[in-house]
Amino acid sequence: MADHAGTEAVLPQGAEGAGEGVRRRDFINIAAVSAAGVGGVVTLLPLISQMAPSADVLAESSTEIDISAIQPGQAIKAIFRKQPVFIRNLTPAEIEDANKVDVGSLRDPESLKDRTKEGKENWLITMGVCTHLGCVPLGAGEGEVKGEFGGYFCPCHGSSYDTAARIRKGPAPKNLMVPEYAFTSDTIVKIG
Amino acid sequence: MSFPWANEYKPGNPLTQWLDEKLPLPRFVYNAVGAGYPVPRNLNYAWNFGVLAGFCLMLQIVTGVVLAMHYAANAGVAFDSVEHIMRDVNWGWMLRYAHANGASAFFVVVYIHIFRGFFYGSYKAPREMIWLLGVVIFLLMMATAFMGYVLPWGQMSFWGAKVITGLFGAIPLVGEPIQVWLLGGFAPDNAALNRFFSLHFLLPFVIAAVVVLHIWALHIPGSSNPTGVEVKNESDTVPFHPYYTAKDGFGLGVFLLGYCTMLFFFPNALGHPDNYIPANAMSTPAHIVPEWYFWPFYAILRAFTADFLIIPAKLMGVLAMFSAILVWFFLPWLDRSPVRSGHFRPVFKKFYFALVVDVLVLGYCGGAPAEEPYVMISQIASIYYFAHFLIILPIVSAIEQPEALPFSITEAVLGKDESATLAPAAAH
Numbered sequence: 001m002a003d004h005a006g007t008e009a010v011l012p013q014g015a016e017g018a019g020e021g022v023r024r025r026d027f028i029n030i031a032a033v034s035a036a037g038v039g040g041v042v043t044l045l046p047l048i049s050q051m052a053p054s055a056d057v058l059a060e061s062s063t064e065i066d067i068s069a070i071q072p073g074q075a076i077k078a079i080f081r082k083q084p085v086f087i088r089n090l091t092p093a094e095i096e097d098a099n100k101v102d103v104g105s106l107r108d109p110e111s112l113k114d115r116t117k118e119g120k121e122n123w124l125i126t127m128g129v130c131t132h133l134g135c136v137p138l139g140a141g142e143g144e145v146k147g148e149f150g151g152y153f154c155p156c157h158g159s160s161y162d163t164a165a166r167i168r169k170g171p172a173p174k175n176l177m178v179p180e181y182a183f184t185s186d187t188i189v190k191i192g
Numbered sequence: 193m194s195f196p197w198a199n200e201y202k203p204g205n206p207l208t209q210w211l212d213e214k215l216p217l218p219r220f221v222y223n224a225v226g227a228g229y230p231v232p233r234n235l236n237y238a239w240n241f242g243v244l245a246g247f248c249l250m251l252q253i254v255t256g257v258v259l260a261m262h263y264a265a266n267a268g269v270a271f272d273s274v275e276h277i278m279r280d281v282n283w284g285w286m287l288r289y290a291h292a293n294g295a296s297a298f299f300v301v302v303y304i305h306i307f308r309g310f311f312y313g314s315y316k317a318p319r320e321m322i323w324l325l326g327v328v329i330f331l332l333m334m335a336t337a338f339m340g341y342v343l344p345w346g347q348m349s350f351w352g353a354k355v356i357t358g359l360f361g362a363i364p365l366v367g368e369p370i371q372v373w374l375l376g377g378f379a380p381d382n383a384a385l386n387r388f389f390s391l392h393f394l395l396p397f398v399i400a401a402v403v404v405l406h407i408w409a410l411h412i413p414g415s416s417n418p419t420g421v422e423v424k425n426e427s428d429t430v431p432f433h434p435y436y437t438a439k440d441g442f443g444l445g446v447f448l449l450g451y452c453t454m455l456f457f458f459p460n461a462l463g464h465p466d467n468y469i470p471a472n473a474m475s476t477p478a479h480i481v482p483e484w485y486f487w488p489f490y491a492i493l494r495a496f497t498a499d500f501l502i503i504p505a506k507l508m509g510v511l512a513m514f515s516a517i518l519v520w521f522f523l524p525w526l527d528r529s530p531v532r533s534g535h536f537r538p539v540f541k542k543f544y545f546a547l548v549v550d551v552l553v554l555g556y557c558g559g560a561p562a563e564e565p566y567v568m569i570s571q572i573a574s575i576y577y578f579a580h581f582l583i584i585l586p587i588v589s590a591i592e593q594p595e596a597l598p599f600s601i602t603e604a605v606l607g608k609d610e611s612a613t614l615a616p617a618a619a620h
Contacts, residue, residue: 051387057377077474081378084474128474132506133358134379135351136476156355156480157494158562171497173362173504 062192064184067123075140077128080179080191084128086140086152087189090163095121097150098164108175112164115178125181125189126165130154132172137161152176195414197426199227224411230429231436232417234605238312239415240443241305246403247444248298253396255291256340263343265389267382270345271470289459295337296462297451299485302330311544313420313532318413320524325406327520329399334486334517336395339388341483342380346467351480353380353388359493362507379473419604420532421597425611428601479561487558488551489513491570492577494562512574519581526581529589536595539588547580 063080067087070076075088090098098112116124128136132154138144139152139161147153147160149168154160159170166175181191201222203209212219222228262281264273277284306326309315315323342353357380361371376383414423423429430436454461462484466477482490496509503511519526534541550573557570603609 051376051383052373053377054383057381057383079474082381082473083379133355134361135355135480136474138476155476155478156351156562158497158567171494171505171509173506 062190064188064190066187067189068187072122077136077140078191080127084136084140085179085191086124086126086128086165086176088124088126088140088165090122090124094150094163098162098166101162101164101166107167107173110164110166110175115164115166115175117183120183123183123189124163124165125191126176126178129177130156130159130172131167131174131176132157132159132170137176194223194228194411195230195423195426195429197429198223198230199431201226201228224407225437226433227431229411229432230423230426231415231432232423232428232601233430233435234417234419234601235415235436235439236418237439237443238304238308238418240440240447241301241308243440244301244443244447245298245305247447248294248301249396249399249403251294252291252298253400255287255294256393256396259287259291260389260393263389265343265386267345267385267471270343270385274344286455289455292463293451293454293459295340296483296485297447297454298333299337301447302333303485306330307548310547311534312416312418313527313529313534314416315524316527316532317524319410319416321409322406323524324521325402325409327517329402329406330520331517332395332399332402336392336399337483337485339392339395341467342385342388343392344467345385345471347469347471347475347477348464348467348480350380350471350473351476352482353384355480356482357384359510359513362504362510364507380471416532417601418533418535419598419601420536421599421601421604424600424602427609427611481559484555484559487556488554489516489558491554491558491566492516492574494558494567495570495574497567497571512578516574516577519578523581523585527585527589529592529594531594531597536597537588537592538595539592540585543580543584543588547577550576550580 061081063078063085065076065078065087067076067089070087070089072089072091073094075086077084078087079085095112103109103111112121112124115126116122128140130137133156135154135156137152137154137159139146145153147169149160149162151163151165151168152161154170154172157171159172160168161172161176162168164175167173179191181189184190201212201219203212203218208218211217219228259277262273262277262284264270274288277288279285281287309323309326338352338356342349353375357371357374360374361367363370372378374384375381376387417423464481464483469477481487490513493509493513496505496512498505500508529537529540531537534544553573554570554577557566557573560566598604600609600611602611
């Protein structure tokens with residue numbers, strides 16, 4: 001085998017002045033294996049992409065919620081993208097508590113103002129998904145513990161959130177996420 | 193490879209002679225687990241657990257395949273289909289309990305197998321590859337068991353899936369897209385359940401393939417033994433069959449007594465009652481606990497409550513949890529002592545038992561709620577766990593004065609070895 005290849009190689013080298021030891025067959029080998037390799041890698045695309053959220057999952061991406069019945073100090077759990085979202089009507093005392101905190105001292109520095117809409121500072125709308133590992137924190141339902149900072153408490157690994165749903169203690173790295181939302185009227189909020 | 197004194201396979205009749213020429217499967221079995229495989233004569237019952245692990249794998253595959261004939265991997269009906277198996281399918285209750293308790297039995301057996309390896313230095317040259325493949329098998333087992341626990345789609349299933357896929361969310365920048373990609377949605381749902389079922393069915397066969405490699409790698413140097421002294425000549429070994437087929441058979445009987453006691457009298461003792469509540473994305477169980485066999489690692493995950501330098505606490509916990517197993521890959525190079533067996537290593541032996549206690553403490557904390565004093569205890573126990581592998585083992589193996597080793601396995605067993613007196617003469 002090797003001998004055959006060697007004798008064949010003499011001609012193109014002499015004729016075209018190719019580099020030392022490079023044969024026309026080497027080029028064909030590299031080209032063929034590269035083309036097959038690229039083709040093989042491209043077939044991974046659909047195999048990987050099929051695992052991403054499908055069209056029907058992505059289609060359920062916004063929710064409208066009536067908030068007229070939520071009294072100050074109350075909260076509800078709604079569903080947004082198959083996950084809980086907390087809508088909380090803060091009391092003046094809770095707003096004051098949140099504003100008292102030195103923002104710079106927080107793990108994820110944000111003021112209550114950053115996390116609510118202009119003129120609607122009493123409406124705290126956050127995902128009910130702990131930023132640690134995704135549990136639903138307690139504190140939105142009637143009679144649930146709110147943790148030592150009066151906001152939410154995650155029972156899984158003990159993260160405590162304050163009245164602006166900012167992380168204050170425990171392993172969670174971030175504040176409860178504020179989803180994209182808008183008030184379509186005084187009583188209707190559209191999330192997503 | 194085998195020892196030169198291994199019995200040779202001799203096909204006894206025309207049929208096996210014909211077969212031996214075309215496809216020498218009987219010869220292969222004879223040389224692998226038959227009279228043609230010489231094994232150290234002094235193996236104790238700790239060496240039973242490899243065979244028991246193989247048995248558990250087969251048990252899980254057989255019960256799993258028949259359960260899959262009745263299970264429906266759809267978030268709407270998965271929970272009900274499991275109840276259908278429990279109430280309506282003939283013997284379904286037994287098959288499901290056999291599978292669920294089989295998973296626990298598998299982990300019991302494998303943990304003993306691993307700690308056997310820790311004590312007797314089974315990971316040391318020339319058996320590093322066996323050890324590395326074993327760690328791969330353990331990782332695959334963990335993935336398989338986790339995905340299997342999701343399938344009944346109860347509260348623990350759902351929240352377990354959410355927490356574990358949430359681990360990937362800890363990776364900076366790409367974490368969240370990876371988590372969404374793994375789940376096929378923003379939270380565990382139909383897409384996640386279906387892919388977990390698909391992989392839960394596939395992975396046991398991948399494990400079986402790696403087990404073949406594990407045993408193949410084992411058969412090159414042959415089994416280690418409680419003295420850690422390598423086989424020197426024929427008097428050190430006995431044929432696998434009938435000696436160890438009998439011993440393993442006896443061990444299997446004892447194992448089955450324990451397993452069947454769990455299966456028939458305490459089938460739910462190791463499960464969590466919350467998993468009999470259908471999955472509910474709106475309400476997290478009071479405290480999420482994984483199955484008992486993940487508790488030590490879960491404790492390490494939860495031990496990190498404060499940021500470390502620039503690394504957030506969450507990522508640290510995830511890295512530590514995976515490192516707790518990945519460190520095993522480096523074990524053959526962390527423990528440099530030339531003496532394999534812990535019997536002859538007085539200092540190592542003490543630290544070995546300290547590690548056993550440490551892992552039990554971690555396990556206890558991992559099953560307990562995330563509050564004091566468990567968090568602080570898991571922090572101390574996690575530090576000790578890593579210290580054992582990364583600091584204690586290298587130091588101990590450098591400074592320890594091991595006890596005198598027997599000349600050979602035969603001498604260890606009989607008190608004297610004829611070849612011990614002949615050997616120096618033969619060397620000249």
